[in-house]
Amino acid sequence: MEHPAEPWPVGEAERVEPLVRRVLAPNPSFFTYTGTQTYLVGHAGGLAVIDPGPDDEEHVAALLAAIGDARVTAIACTHTHRDHSPAARLLRDRTGAPVIGCAALDLEDDGPRSDAPFDHDYAPDRVLADGERLEGDGWTIAAVATPGHTSNHLCFALEESGALFTGDHVMGWSTSVVVPPDGDMAQYLASLQKLHDREDRVHYPAHGPAGDNPRQLVRGMIGHRRQRERQILRLLEEAPQAIAAMVPKMYKGVNEALWPAAGRSVHAHLIDLERRGEVACSAETWQLAR
Ligand SMILES: [Zn+2]
Numbered sequence: 001m002e003h004p005a006e007p008w009p010v011g012e013a014e015r016v017e018p019l020v021r022r023v024l025a026p027n028p029s030f031f032t033y034t035g036t037q038t039y040l041v042g043h044a045g046g047l048a049v050i051d052p053g054p055d056d057e058e059h060v061a062a063l064l065a066a067i068g069d070a071r072v073t074a075i076a077c078t079h080t081h082r083d084h085s086p087a088a089r090l091l092r093d094r095t096g097a098p099v100i101g102c103a104a105l106d107l108e109d110d111g112p113r114s115d116a117p118f119d120h121d122y123a124p125d126r127v128l129a130d131g132e133r134l135e136g137d138g139w140t141i142a143a144v145a146t147p148g149h150t151s152n153h154l155c156f157a158l159e160e161s162g163a164l165f166t167g168d169h170v171m172g173w174s175t176s177v178v179v180p181p182d183g184d185m186a187q188y189l190a191s192l193q194k195l196h197d198r199e200d201r202v203h204y205p206a207h208g209p210a211g212d213n214p215r216q217l218v219r220g221m222i223g224h225r226r227q228r229e230r231q232i233l234r235l236l237e238e239a240p241q242a243i244a245a246m247v248p249k250m251y252k253g254v255n256e257a258l259w260p261a262a263g264r265s266v267h268a269h270l271i272d273l274e275r276r277g278e279v280a281c282s283a284e285t286w287q288l289a290r
Contacts, residue, residue, distance in 0.1 A: 008034055011058065013066035016200075016210065019043075019161055023066050025059040025085055030257060033173050036083045039165055041158060046073040047260040048158055049097075050165050051206050052087035060090045072097035073136050078167025079153040080105055082123045084206060098125035098255030100134060101143070105182065111124055116183075128154065129137065131200040146195070148188025149176045153196070162201030166211075169202055170195060170218060173208035175225075177261050178268040185225070186275065187267040191224050229269055233288070236279060240287035243267055 008014065013021045028173050038059070041218040047070045053059050057206040072095040079102050086161040088099045128134065130145035144155040146169045156165040168176055168189060178188050196218045203211035211217045228250070235246050243263050251262045270286055273279040280289045 008037075010035065010143055011062035013040065013062075016204065017161060017163065019158065020163060020204070021058075021066060022204070025053040025056060025062075025083075027054050027056065027059075030178065030255075031261070032083050033171075036206055037204070038063060039088075039204055041141065042070070042073075042136050042139050044068075044070040046071050046139075048072075048074040048076055048139065048141060049091060050076045050135065051078055051084045051167060052091050054083050055086035055186045056091070057090075060087050062093070063087070063091065064094060064209055065256050069094070074098060074100045074141075075125070076101040076120070076128075076141065076156060078102060078132070078155065078165065078169075078206065080119045081117050081168065082119050082168065085119045085122045089123075098185045099130055100124060100126045101156075102154045103127045104179055105150070105152055133159075144194070144198075146191035147218065148184055149178060151184065151187070151189070157198075157200065162199070164195070164198070164200040164203050164214065166195075166203045168206055169213045170203055170211065170214075170221065171205040171208045172203070172211045172217060175221060175265075177265060179261075179264045180268050180271050183264075183268055185265075185272040188268075189222065189225055189272075192218050192225075196222065225269075228265075229273065232266065232269055232273070233278065236286055236288050240285050242284045242286070243270070246286075 008024045010024050010026045013023050014020050019042040023038045027035045036053040038053050041048040064165050065084045075088045075091050075097050077088055126141035132143050134141045140159040142157045144157055146153050146155045149168045151196055153169055178185050203214045231250055245265055247259050247263045277289055279286055
């Protein structure tokens with residue numbers, strides 16, 4: 001994936017609008033682009049920290065420097081992937097602020113939900129349901145439930161400015177990875193439609209640049225997923241086949257290091273199509289159901 005010509009400065013607080021600053025964590029990768037962006041909302045009288053980021057002392061030190069003497073009143077997480085929520089604990093220890101936002105995932109069993117990318121130790125002090133508000137000094141943040149990338153994903157709407165913090169649900173640089181069984185393509189598409197129906201002014205994703213034209217961006221993403229779905233149905237019309245055979249045809253020109261993740265997205269589409277009675281699977285071979 002190409003990086004921008006001028007990467008954001010790591011560890012420096014940049015003001016993106018009067019109420020909002022952004023601090024980039026030093027964790028660039030194929031899946032995090034230039035790294036996780038933590039957002040600080042508010043002023044000295046009270047700050048919310050959105051997506052504190054990975055378990056990384058350097059990043060936490062940068063956040064504490066940006067926070068300065070301000071009081072942190074909430075540490076909010078969009079979801080519990082390891083590049084988003086682990087620093088919440090470090091920041092709670094240092095500031096005493098509560099962790100508020102998405103629910104912990106139910107990881108009681110050893111099933112596939114408890115896979116490595118998840119932050120198992122995430123323990124929120126308060127979970128926000130869809131539409132619930134968090135009020136601070138001059139700001140109001142409302143939770144927007146957006147399951148799909150993960151089942152517990154929330155976006156956060158800053159009501160004073162019309163900004164939406166989109167976490168990993170909508171990112172300008174890449175489509176979101178949807179990994180079953182916790183990731184769910186039907187939910188993801190419904191959550192995209194939910195954002196499309198909103199009137200947000202700007203999107204601030206956890207990775208990549210702000211989105212100045214949210215509705216157009218989201219419409220494009222919905223179209224992209226529909227196109228992938230049609231591509232899958234066309235391939236299965238030609239012949240029943242396994243996901244491993246479909247990915248190279250669907251992701252020509254895409255870096256092969258991303259094919260395993262692409263395969264999981266294809267799987268997410270197939271599960272959705274199977275639920276709708278369009279396809280069936282036996283012994284890892286997928287075929288049209290009729
Ligand atoms: Zn994520």
